[in-house]
Amino acid sequence: MPDIVPLDPAKFRDPLITAKGEPRAQVALVALETLWFNTGTLCNLACRNCYIESSPTNDALVYLRLAEFAAYLDEIAQDRLPVREIGFTGGEPFMNPDMVAMLALAQARGFSVLVLTNALRPMRRFEAAIAALPRERLTFRVSLDHHGAAVHDAERGAGAFGKALEGIGWLAAQGFAIAVAGRHLTHESAADAQAGYTALFDGLGLPCPPLVLFPEMDAQADVPEISTGCWEILGTSPDAQMCATSRMVVKRRGAAAPVVLACTLIADHPGFEMGSTLAEATRAGPLNHPHCARFCVLGGASCSN
Numbered sequence: 001m002p003d004i005v006p007l008d009p010a011k012f013r014d015p016l017i018t019a020k021g022e023p024r025a026q027v028a029l030v031a032l033e034t035l036w037f038n039t040g041t042l043c044n045l046a047c048r049n050c051y052i053e054s055s056p057t058n059d060a061l062v063y064l065r066l067a068e069f070a071a072y073l074d075e076i077a078q079d080r081l082p083v084r085e086i087g088f089t090g091g092e093p094f095m096n097p098d099m100v101a102m103l104a105l106a107q108a109r110g111f112s113v114l115v116l117t118n119a120l121r122p123m124r125r126f127e128a129a130i131a132a133l134p135r136e137r138l139t140f141r142v143s144l145d146h147h148g149a150a151v152h153d154a155e156r157g158a159g160a161f162g163k164a165l166e167g168i169g170w171l172a173a174q175g176f177a178i179a180v181a182g183r184h185l186t187h188e189s190a191a192d193a194q195a196g197y198t199a200l201f202d203g204l205g206l207p208c209p210p211l212v213l214f215p216e217m218d219a220q221a222d223v224p225e226i227s228t229g230c231w232e233i234l235g236t237s238p239d240a241q242m243c244a245t246s247r248m249v250v251k252r253r254g255a256a257a258p259v260v261l262a263c264t265l266i267a268d269h270p271g272f273e274m275g276s277t278l279a280e281a282t283r284a285g286p287l288n289h290p291h292c293a294r295f296c297v298l299g300g301a302s303c304s305n
Helices: 066-079 099-108 127-131 149-156 160-174 190-204 230-234 290-297
Strands: 035-039 085-089 113-116 136-145 176-183 211-214 246-250 259-261 273-274
Touching: 035 066, 066 085, 066 099, 085 099, 099 113, 136 160, 149 160, 160 176, 160 190, 176 273
Parallel strands: 035 085, 035 246, 085 113, 113 136, 136 176, 176 211
Antiparallel strands: 246 259, 259 273
């Protein structure tokens, strides 16, 4: 495997101009279709390559509370925003004691709901409350880094793979819609990954859920900056990027109130903070982070369904 080239320190410094002196690409909010809520960075695991460094001790993003969550749903209704999907991420969302109540409220307000979870003990302790939820318009996307235990457990800890499969089995037995989030390994094609997951779920006696393969995330590895001229070169457009249709709400440790971010992946960069309300978060955002290039523009990935 070739050595990783470190990120050029001249890159991603100016929000408007690339290191080559070209105008940096920006993405305007076309329509707010998916609103994400980071329920807090605390997690029962400390995954080796976690993009947000979640762990049992990292509370840089504190628990979002039910009343704070409800205020954003009220703003959606008041301003008749076109939000169709509510997404929950973390950390591990089920570490948050208000998680099931927030989930239920989103369903009651008529949204489609997507929950990202590792399906381990934090989720399982809410089994009775989860089982009481409506099945319609609710998907649990379970992190399963690979169809083999070795890769998954190397990332998340010994035994995590088997426990995740137990959680998936419980969700399936309850009749919930399931998706799987895996990693796009450099030595494995998407077709090979799909075949591997299909074989895994065949062995479990379950249909293979929809599979989302995310690019490897390394903010310290070099990646091209995206200038305005790249759209035509790459054959894509600003409207195709996930920040054209989504925003994320977080609450920082010590803050009086939550804030809205332009991106679901970049929680610690001040340039991606857009204000405390959805109305303040409508302006365009510059693609001024390695994840913008690696995950979105070049990787073609999106966190929503």
